[in-house]
Amino acid sequence: MTIAPAMTAMSIPSPSQGVWHLGPVPIRGYALCIVLGIFIAVWISERRWVARGGKAGQIQDIGLWAVPFGIIGARLYHVATDHDLYFGAGRSAWDILYIWHGGLGIWGGIAGGALGAYIGARQHDIRMRPLMDVIAPSLLVAQALGRFGNWFNQELYGRPTDLPWGLKIDEAHRVPGYADFATFHPTFLYEALWNLAGFALILWLERPRNGRSGIGYGRVMALYVIIYTAGRFWIEQLRIDTVELHDVFGLRFNVWTSIVLFVAAVAYFVWSLRRNPGRESQVYADRPAEAPAPAAED
Known part of the structure; x- marks a missing residue:
């Protein structure tokens, strides 16, 4: 079975190439999407952190820990769940280092990034739950932008479809068994739009209203997980x-x-709401009061 030419003419085209060369240096669309997502996420989080009472520049400092830990965690998760790509017959374990070819697992990235954020937060005496609540919505934006890297690589698309927004996939990138199909569900686009809608929903939900201070104590992070997993369930x-x-x-x-x-x-959202309604007023860990300096002698 093949898709009718009239339908493919209305479909979403895939990029003709995902790599450009600046002299001897390759510029990869996948990497650009990841870097852009990280940059925007840090910028959004920085503004939210200052609005919550934090000091400017601290999110960037924490990002120096969270970003590399997140990338390593995301790669390890991908390798663990798809290890035959690297350790099977005729495969090379060195390919694990080639992250620009694709292959980052979001939950490994969240776990690794959280560990890096914890290390960075300790250096500034920052409480983790308000920090994670500040960062959580920006993750959806970063993931939305990062998904366009799959578009450049022509990977992780959905089943064949003849819908007008079907995604054209070159024959060389088609999954075995689907060579006779030309257009597929653009799951990268579905997830990107879902994530951006989730970002807007969280910003609306956490606005203080009716005398309430807003959502806190890690519940914004819980909302992020709820929204993202709900979308990932059907997209996957x-x-x-x-x-x-x-x-x-x-x-x-x-x-x-x-x-x-x-x-x-x-479960965490419900438990936390009953235990600690509202939002924290302090984003820094409690510090012991300093002893008064001794009075100078006459």
Whole structure:
């Protein structure tokens, strides 16, 4: 079965190339999307942090820890869940280092980034829960921009479709078994739009209203997890890429991950709301009061 030419003419084109060369230096579309997402996320978080009472520049300092830890964690998660790409027959483990070819797992990135943020926050006596609440919405923006890297690489697309917004995929990039199809669900675009809508929803939900101070104590981060996993649940089931742990009791491994994290985030949100309604007034850890300086002798 093939897609009718009239429908492919209305489809979304894929980039003709994902790499440009500036002299001997390759400039990769995938890497540009990741870097742009990180830059925008830090900028948004910095503004939100200052609005919460934090000091300017601290988010950038924390980012120096969170970003590399996040990238390492994201790569390790991807390798762990798709290790045959690197350790199977005819594969090279050195390819693990080539992150510009794609392959970053979001939950590994969140875990690694949280560890790096914790290290950076300790250096400034910053409380973790208000910090994570500040950063959480910006993650959705970073992920939305990062997903366009999949567009440049022509990867992680969905099932074949004849919808007007179907994504054209070059034959060389089609998943085995789908060579006769030309257009596929643009799951990168679905997730990007879902994430941006989630970002706007969180900003609306956390606005102080009716005398309440807003959402705090880690519940904004919980909302991020709830929104993202809800979208990932249905988007993941559209995808046709092969992953090592792609079928567990009839569902892809990443779908099960989304279900577990969604339930955990909802449970935490309800528990935290009952325990600590409102929002923290202090974003820094309590410091012991300094002893008064001794009076000078006459």
